[in-house]
Amino acid sequence: MKTKIIYYLNTFLIYSMIGYIIETSLKYLVFNGMNNGILYGPWIPVYGMGSVFIILITNFVFQKIKVPRWLKIILVFLLSAIILTLIELLGGILIEKIFHKVFWDYSDMKLHIGHYISIEMALLWGVMSLVVIYIIKPLIDKIIEKIPSIITYLVLTAFILDLCFTLLLT
Secondary structure, eight states: OOOHHHHHHHHHHHHHHHHHHHHHHHHHHTOTTOOOOSSSSSOOHHHHHHHHHHHHIIIIIHHHSOOOHHHHHHHHHHHHHHHHHHHHHHHHHHHHHHHSOOOOOOTTSTTEETTTEEHHHHHHHHHHHHHIIIIIHHHHHHHHHHSOHHHHHHHHHHHHHHHHHHHHHO
């Protein structure tokens, strides 16, 4: 496998783009008026960050401790639900502080905690993490293996420029 840094950069970028595709699809097919990201380009970094954290957890924590597969699945679900919910909370707070916008609000959900997080969404993040780890990640890893480093650097440069333009123009 390529160097770990390149692997995780590609992971971040690809899952950020997948997040953009998911949210854009939801915006046009289900939720009219939904925001689908703070950046101009086709990425939503919170998905990339969340995916990297979940993959790091499964790669490092569960390689060091051996547990039965059923227990690993439960632990990945629980850890993912908690970590991704915290990332979502932090992301919501940062977006509101930096951009003076609220991009999502779970206040209408029964089990919301403030407007950035809810138990319902935490459960969804846990389930989606299992889908990512056990179904999507093996497919994405095959793609990442074939990405030349120069492509990673070019896409990363575009992402950083997008981030800078977004921060400067907001």
